[in-house]
Amino acid sequence: MDAPLPECQIVWNDTGLSDWEEVFARAPRANLLQSPGYARAICPPLGQRPRHGRILIDGSLAGVFQIQEAQILRRAIHAVILDRGPVWLDGYGTPDQVGAFFRAFDRTFPRRIGRKRRLLPEAPNTPEMRAALDATRLKRRPGSTGYQTVWVDLRPDLETLRATLKSRWRGALRKAEAAELTTEWSWKGKSLLQVLTGYEQDKAERGYPGPTVGTVTDLCRTLLGHRKVLVGTASQGDRLVAAALFLCHGSGSTYQVGWTTAAGRTLSASHLLLWQAMGELKDAGHLDLDLGGVNDADAKGVKSFKEGLGGETVELVGQYE
Known part of the structure; x- marks a missing residue:
């Protein structure tokens, strides 16, 4: 029965x-x-x-x-x-x-x-x-495909999280840590305008989908005073070569914006920022990190990069009406 x-x-x-x-x-x-x-x-x-x-x-x-x-x-x-x-x-x-x-x-x-x-x-x-x-x-909406994202569990200690990184990702992180990069983190919006300007330029040049800079600005304006916006930058000398922006919600957090220059890619600066962000978010009490949408059709490199952090790739059922 x-x-x-x-x-x-x-x-x-x-x-x-x-x-x-x-x-x-x-x-x-x-x-x-x-x-x-x-x-x-x-x-x-x-x-x-x-x-x-x-x-x-x-x-x-x-x-x-x-x-x-x-x-x-x-x-x-x-x-x-x-x-x-x-x-x-x-x-x-x-x-x-x-x-x-x-x-x-x-x-x-x-x-x-x-x-x-x-x-x-x-x-x-x-x-x-x-x-x-x-x-x-x-x-089910006709033609709907399942939304994919990667979740990273931030509850383990940093040593365990580092061991969970995929080998190539861990190698890129070691390269970035050995480079002459200066990173800076802020919960108060420092460098936010510079990060968003860089995001707008990067998005226009590379043509990838994502929220408009106006939408991200509205989100940051709403969340900034509640210690829910984390901004990270990586510089080589006086040149900004990579940036990352995270938004926090409940016990979770989301990797909202990330971009890098050619020099930053050579130095694996984004790997360093993502790794350091995990520590910053852990210290602030956040338990999960949503790395954002991925797909196999036109962004395999982005998916591989995000999956390198050792999280769980999740596919949702798709849209309904």
């Missing part, structure tokens, strides 16, 4: 966020797109508003999620976005529970004329998870 499906209840935090943020702060791998700071930065320019919900599975608190909404004519025209959610507490997030959540979500925001739903579940792309989602009323 099959086990009964779990029951899911959504409880909205429409009057305050303190309880919600406490749950988010203790959830493993809580990602940037589900953080309140992200919504505060992203929603106003897009005419959206964030809403925050808690998830009860069989009556017990199991996780939280954040959506972005836009509406006109009293919701006659309505858009709802769930990016990389929900965020589950430890021990939750099984396929049955994910399916139960999205059935409850569908009852709350049923498909209808005038409503657009864009959902990117934070759920691994496994046969069991796909089957659980296929059993709901969600529809």
Whole structure:
């Protein structure tokens, strides 16, 4: 006899966020797109508003999620976005529970004329998870491919983390450590303008996808006063040769921006910054590092670089509506 499906209840935090943020702060791998700071930065320019919900599975608190909404004519025209959610507490997030959540979500925001739903579940792309989602009323977006990222667990000590690095990556790190590079780290925004200017130039020259410098600036402006923006630079003499920017959220952190010059690539300066950042983030109490999107189609070098840190490559199930 099959086990009964779990029951899911959504409880909205429409009057305050303190309880919600406490749950988010203790959830493993809580990602940037589900953080309140992200919504505060992203929603106003897009005419959206964030809403925050808690998830009860069989009556017990199991996780939280954040959506972005836009509406006109009293919701006659309505858009709802769930990016990389929900965020589950430890021990939750099984396929049955994910399916139960999205059935409850569908009852709350049923498909209808005038409503657009864009959902990117934070759920691994496994046969069991796909089957659980296929059993709901969600529809997979045509042509959707699974989003990939690399997570690094920052809880081990630095000696263990260094031993986890792949051999070629560790060799590049030793090269950078032997070079005459000066690195500097700041939680107060020092060199931030220079880093963002370099990012804008690098992105334009190399043509890779990623958030606009305006979006990253809005995120930094929102998070900077809360010790959630970490800026790192590497210089050779008086020349800046590489930079990295990390955004923090709950117990997690995200590698948001990184760039290097030709001289920096020769010296493996980005390897040095990523390695030092892991120590800085550990010291600040962050437990996980999300290295950001990777793919096999047009950025194999970036994927190889990020996987060299010895983290776990995770592929999500893709977009639904």
